[in-house]
Amino acid sequence: MPILMYHYISAPPEDADSVRRDLSLPPELFEAQLKYLVEQGYQSITLSDLVMALQTGSALPPKPVIITLDDGYRDAYTNAYPLLLKYGMKATVFVITGMVDDNNPNYLTWAQVAEMSSHDIDIESHSVNHPDLRNRDAAFIQHELVASKQAIEARTGRTVHFLCYPSGHYDANVVSLLPGAGYWAAVTTIQGIEENSSNLFELVRLRIRGYFGVEQLVSLIGYF
Structure with a gap:
């Protein structure tokens, strides 16, 4: 089943590089x-829902889809959130909690996080500082996993169970520490x-690129 991976829901700045343009999907x-x-x-x-279905065989809708937005950019609230409400769609936003704590204007505020959490938007962890978690010692990884989880839970009153690996980077050591830190599953940037x-x-997920319209979305889902 498709897990769609979005980043910015906004037009890129005029001076944006190729990476930013690729990550920026206009709201329309x-x-x-x-x-x-x-x-x-x-x-x-x-x-x-997905984890329960995989572990227990509980039923899913005939055509399920999961919508994920990485990083917790401010436009997840200003642009994506109103459209998700309009179409009655659930979504998961993976936030970098250090960016929220620092009041970075490009990222969500805790008030916005709390509001979305109360309206069918799951807020999950994308770590504290978005580091490459590979080849790190256990204490460093534990801090990124646990502190981000606790920060979100304190602001939303809901338990965090899912991690989005920063930049898709992880190794066996990271995976081994996730269950003990209270995580049920984690998403990658691997296509599928x-x-x-x-x-x-x-x-695995499907990356939605900045130029994707409906035709490209249909082709991507159909390819797999």
Whole structure:
């Protein structure tokens, strides 16, 4: 089943480099994709729904989809959130808690996080500082996993169960520490749609690029 990976939901700045342009989906294209998914009978589910289905065999809708937004940019609230509400779609936002704590104007505020959390938007961890977690000692990794989890839980009153690996980087050591830190699963940047109970800490996703309209979304889902 498709787990869609978004980043910025906004037009890129005029001086944006190729990376920023690739990560920036204009709101009108995001809305067109949501409209298409709804019209085609897709139903948004949560990562918790997926994990329960994989572990217990609980039923999912005939055409499930998971919407994820990485990094916790401010436009997740100003642009994506109103459209998700408009189309009745659930989503998961992975936040870098250090950016929120620092009141970085490009990122969400804790008030925005709390509001979205109360309206079918799951707020999950993207670490504290977005470091490369590979080849790090256990204490460093534990801090990034636990402190980010605790910060979100303190502001939302909801338990955090999912991690998005910073920049998609992880190793076996990171994976081994996740269950003890209270995580049920983690998402990667690996392309694909085949999920099973043996890869809960390596869930694959579909990257939505900045130029993707409905046609490209359909092609991407169909390819896998």
